[in-house]
Every structure is written in structure tokens, then in C-alpha cells.
Amino acid sequence: MDQNNSLQPGLILDQRFKLLRKIGSGSFGIVYLTFDLDEKEYCATKFENRNLQMRMMNREILILKQMKGINGFPDLIHNGKDRQYSYYMSTLLGENLEILLQRCGGKFSLQTTLQLAIQLIDRLEVFHSMNFIHRDIKPENFLISKEDTSLVYLIDFGLSKYYRVADGKHIEFSQKTGVIGTARYASINTLQWMEQSRRDDLESLGYMLIYFVKGELPWSNVKAFCKEDKYDQILQVKMGIPLSQLCFNLPKCFINYFQHVKSLLFQQQPNYSHLRNLFEKQLQDYDHQLYDWELKQMEKNTQDVLIDPDTIPNIRLQSEIDLVPPVDEEGEAFHLKQENQHNVKFMKQLHEKYFDQNTYKQQDEFFLQKHTSIEPKSQATSKQNNYQISNHTLIQVESQPYIHNNPIQFTKRKDSKSYTSFKQSQEHKENRKFRLSNDDYDLDMANDDGPNLDLKNLEVNYFLK
Known part of the structure; x- marks a missing residue:
């Protein structure tokens, strides 16, 4: 190149x-x-x-x-x-935490914030153990994995540096010539142009956690004519706001976190285990460990699959005569039209006879009902093709469905042939030939290899700062 x-x-x-x-x-x-x-x-x-x-x-x-x-x-x-x-x-990698935050409505739930706190403290502890400090902790520098959306990565090490030199000694405290990092999340020492150490990464993480759970920081909307004035105003707000106000309406673990971090000396090693335990104790009140963006994706997937049948207008079934190609002869076409009208009337009568108004489901209106099994009604004699739902697999049975709430009786699938758990009645044996001859209607979901990758529409969020 x-x-x-x-x-x-x-x-x-x-x-x-x-x-x-x-x-x-x-x-x-x-x-x-x-x-x-x-x-x-x-x-x-x-x-x-x-x-x-x-x-x-x-x-x-x-x-x-x-x-x-x-x-x-x-x-x-x-x-x-x-x-x-x-x-x-x-x-x-996948999307960064700022993108995910906006997708979740501009703030994370307390549970997600607690889970992030534990995981990101881990990241900083490992990074610090390798003798590095990051110096630019912000949501854009944390990305989720594309394979495991609960795993958060730390990236962008352009501003990172060794805090221990070759002989293992900690760097000396000194005055710098400017602010290194992002002012919104920078520590108070950083905004005062002081050399950074491990405590400053953790202070920045604390501000980021407050931003996650509240959706803003007290200094988020500071306006100034130049960057230096803005930094000064942010510094004044950070120095002046008490922890009780910064962490207002939040569990005490947030105040305790800042108290420990702000008590650290320049060269002092943070107690990472203590900081993690603060959030882990608070997290014990929750049942699951999913993050907000995972729940949102699950909700989206559910909406894509489970549709309220009442929101879709009913379409009456018509006979297979509609599938016959149109003919040129005027008389024959008129005859087919009349026969078609007759079949529509017949299907309406059939529907009223065999379907209960609250439980019928037509061929194109499937839904999944938890703990509900379907078995044939022995009195039904129609050969109309009906479908039955079991373990998310559609299989064909030869008689009208009867819905009940017995979770023990259910329908299984074996070797691409459908069979039922009820005892075979005489009618079932007589109709076996019909059922086997119509196996084409049995939908096989195992052959779905998934969508083809379209590079033009592939969305990847990977940000540089």
C-alpha cells in the first residue's frame, strides 16, 4: 500500500x-x-x-x-x-456500552449496573496486575463480545501506560501539563493535571457507573466557550458535590465504593475484592443475571415469534379449488366460481360445527400455549387437514383438535413420522394411510441452516476515541 x-x-x-x-x-x-x-x-x-x-x-x-x-x-x-x-x-467485537445504554432507553437498570460494576472491576484488576493503567475509562471503551453478549471487553490502550517501571518500582507522583483522558469521567486528580495511578481508573469507573444507573451526571450539561473553561467547571462540580448527593437514591454500596477509592494514596494498591463484594451483596436480591440489552433482545425475539392472534383479522379457509389455474373457457370459469362459492359456504358451516369460538386455530394462525396439549376428539370424522403444536414442532393429525390442560398427554415426533401418545383407536388405524400419505405437511425445522451472511447489511460497532 x-x-x-x-x-x-x-x-x-x-x-x-x-x-x-x-x-x-x-x-x-x-x-x-x-x-x-x-x-x-x-x-x-x-x-x-x-x-x-x-x-x-x-x-x-x-x-x-x-x-x-x-x-x-x-x-x-x-x-x-x-x-x-x-x-x-x-x-x-460487538457494540460498546454507550450504544447499548441508548438502546435501553438512556439508562441501565440497577441490576445491570451492579453486574457491570463487578465485571469491570475484574477487568481493571487484571489490567493493573500487568503493571498498566488505562487512563481513559469511559463507556465507549467497553465492548461486548459478539459470541457472548454478557462478556464485556476493555479496549483502546492508546493512552495507557506503565505505572511500574522495569525494576518493579511505582512511578513517582508528579504534576502533568494537561488533562489525559475524557473530562466527563476523569478523576479529580486528573482534572488538576496530576499524574494518574490505579485509584484514578477506579474513580473514573465509579462516575461511569453513576452515569449508567441515572442516565446523566451532575456535570453532564456544563457549557463553556473553550475546552479549558469546561474542564475547570467540571472540576468545580466534582469537587463540590457531596457523595450523598452524587449517589442519591442509590444503594449504599455506591457511596462505600467512592469512599474507598478516594481514600487511596497515589501508590496504594486498591482492595479489589472489597469493592466487588460491595456490589455482589447488593446483587443477591435478584433472581437472574441477564443484562438489559440481553433482555431487550429476548423481548424482540419473542415479539418476532409470538404474535397475539387477536391482532390479526381472521381469514376463512377456502377449498383447494382456489389453487386450480384459471381456464380460458367462459362457461367453465363460471362453473368454477359457483363451486368455489359453494365451498366457502360449506367451510363456514364446518367451522361453526367443529370449532369452539375461543379455542379454534386455523392453518395460518398458530400459537404456542404453555402446558397445553392437543389430542383428537374421537367424535370428529372430518378428513380436513389440521395441525397440532408440540415442542415448537408442527405435525399433522387427521381429526379435529380438542384443547385441554393436561400437561402429561402430549404429542411427540419420531423419524419424520408423527404419532400420538393416546391409544390408537379404530378410527386412527383406518386413517393411518391418509396420514402417512400427507407427510409433506409435516414441517421439519432441523433443515434450517440459518440466514446467509449479507456483508452489505452487516452492522458492526467498533469505535475509536
Whole structure:
């Protein structure tokens, strides 16, 4: 790749990685959805222009190599450079917590916030144990896994640094020349231009948790003419607001969290176990461990499958005469029309005779009813094709359904042939031939291989800051 051959879909890097489309950009680089031609897998490729005055990719690559294989951190797959760009390929992840927060209505439930607190404290403890501090803790730098949506990854290590030097000694406290990180979540020490340590990552995490559960922070709407004035105003609010007000209407574990973090000295190691226990005790009151975005996805999937039958107008069944191709002869067409009208009338009478108004279900109006089984009504003699629902599988029976609430009797499926748990009656034996001859109506869900991947519509959220 050279300067005349800019980044574009279809470009193949190092004879292995094919760029598909841009999925993110920021002040420090560009991210492309990429396909690994060797491993036949998707990944993310981050590019940094080598002409930038402040280059951070070398630092990121170094940290990714150190964190490789650790749960909750992306794997470094490959890295390289040419005359214009430095780049690396890493694990393709899902959406960040800011996107998920907005999708869930602008705030998370208390339960989800508690679960995130426990998991993100784990991430920082592991990261700190590798002698790094992150220095830019914010929702956009936490992404969920594409395979396990309950697993949250920590990303973007461009501002990270060692807090222990080669001989194992902690760095010295010093005054910096500016704010490093994102002002909204930055610690008070950071906004005062002080050197950061482990306590500052945890303070930023605390502000982020308050933002998750409340949907805003007291300084979220600060307005200023320039960045420096805005930083000063945010600092004044953070220093002036008492913890009781910051954590108003929240469980005491949030106040206790900040009390511990703000009591830490510059070089002091945080008590990560104590911080986790604060939130774990509060979490004991909840029955499940699903996150809000998982519940929302489950709700969406349920809405896609389970439809209230009363919301769809009834369509009366017509005989198979409607499926006969139209004929050219005028007289024959008129005859078919008359016969069709007769069949409509007949089906209406059949419906009124055999279907109870509250329980009938026509062929195109299926629904799943929990703890409800369906078995034939011995008095029914119609050969009309009816369907029965059992374990989400549609199978055909030869007589009218009778709905009752006995969960013990149920219908099973075996070797693509349908059979029932009731004792075979004489009528059932007589109709066996009819039933076997109509196996085409028995729907086999096992043959569904899922949708084909459409790269044009593939949505990937992977943000650079």
C-alpha cells in the first residue's frame, strides 16, 4: 500500500487480510471490518497515519501482546506497517456500552449496573496486575463480545501506560501539563493535571457507573466557550458535590465504593475484592443475571415469534379449488366460481360445527400455549387437514383438535413420522394411510441452516476515541 493507493474495500494486506468496509474512525485512526483469508474469520483492522505528530499504535500493540489470551481483552492477530500507515488486526467485537445504554432507553437498570460494576472491576484488576493503567475509562471503551453478549471487553490502550517501571518500582507522583483522558469521567486528580495511578481508573469507573444507573451526571450539561473553561467547571462540580448527593437514591454500596477509592494514596494498591463484594451483596436480591440489552433482545425475539392472534383479522379457509389455474373457457370459469362459492359456504358451516369460538386455530394462525396439549376428539370424522403444536414442532393429525390442560398427554415426533401418545383407536388405524400419505405437511425445522451472511447489511460497532 502506498499513498496513491488509499484504504478502500477490497484491498488485501500482507496477502491475507481483505478490507471490507470502514466501521469506525476517530482522531487517532480508522477501523475497518476485515476478513482473514487464511483463518476464514472476520476481524477488525485499526490504522494509524504514520505522519501524525502523536502516534499511539506502538503502545497499543505492545499492550495487546501482553494481554493476549486474557479473558475480556481482544487478541492481537497481526500487525504491520508501510510508508503511510501502521496497522494491527484484532478480535472483532460487538457494540460498546454507550450504544447499548441508548438502546435501553438512556439508562441501565440497577441490576445491570451492579453486574457491570463487578465485571469491570475484574477487568481493571487484571489490567493493573500487568503493571498498566488505562487512563481513559469511559463507556465507549467497553465492548461486548459478539459470541457472548454478557462478556464485556476493555479496549483502546492508546493512552495507557506503565505505572511500574522495569525494576518493579511505582512511578513517582508528579504534576502533568494537561488533562489525559475524557473530562466527563476523569478523576479529580486528573482534572488538576496530576499524574494518574490505579485509584484514578477506579474513580473514573465509579462516575461511569453513576452515569449508567441515572442516565446523566451532575456535570453532564456544563457549557463553556473553550475546552479549558469546561474542564475547570467540571472540576468545580466534582469537587463540590457531596457523595450523598452524587449517589442519591442509590444503594449504599455506591457511596462505600467512592469512599474507598478516594481514600487511596497515589501508590496504594486498591482492595479489589472489597469493592466487588460491595456490589455482589447488593446483587443477591435478584433472581437472574441477564443484562438489559440481553433482555431487550429476548423481548424482540419473542415479539418476532409470538404474535397475539387477536391482532390479526381472521381469514376463512377456502377449498383447494382456489389453487386450480384459471381456464380460458367462459362457461367453465363460471362453473368454477359457483363451486368455489359453494365451498366457502360449506367451510363456514364446518367451522361453526367443529370449532369452539375461543379455542379454534386455523392453518395460518398458530400459537404456542404453555402446558397445553392437543389430542383428537374421537367424535370428529372430518378428513380436513389440521395441525397440532408440540415442542415448537408442527405435525399433522387427521381429526379435529380438542384443547385441554393436561400437561402429561402430549404429542411427540419420531423419524419424520408423527404419532400420538393416546391409544390408537379404530378410527386412527383406518386413517393411518391418509396420514402417512400427507407427510409433506409435516414441517421439519432441523433443515434450517440459518440466514446467509449479507456483508452489505452487516452492522458492526467498533469505535475509536
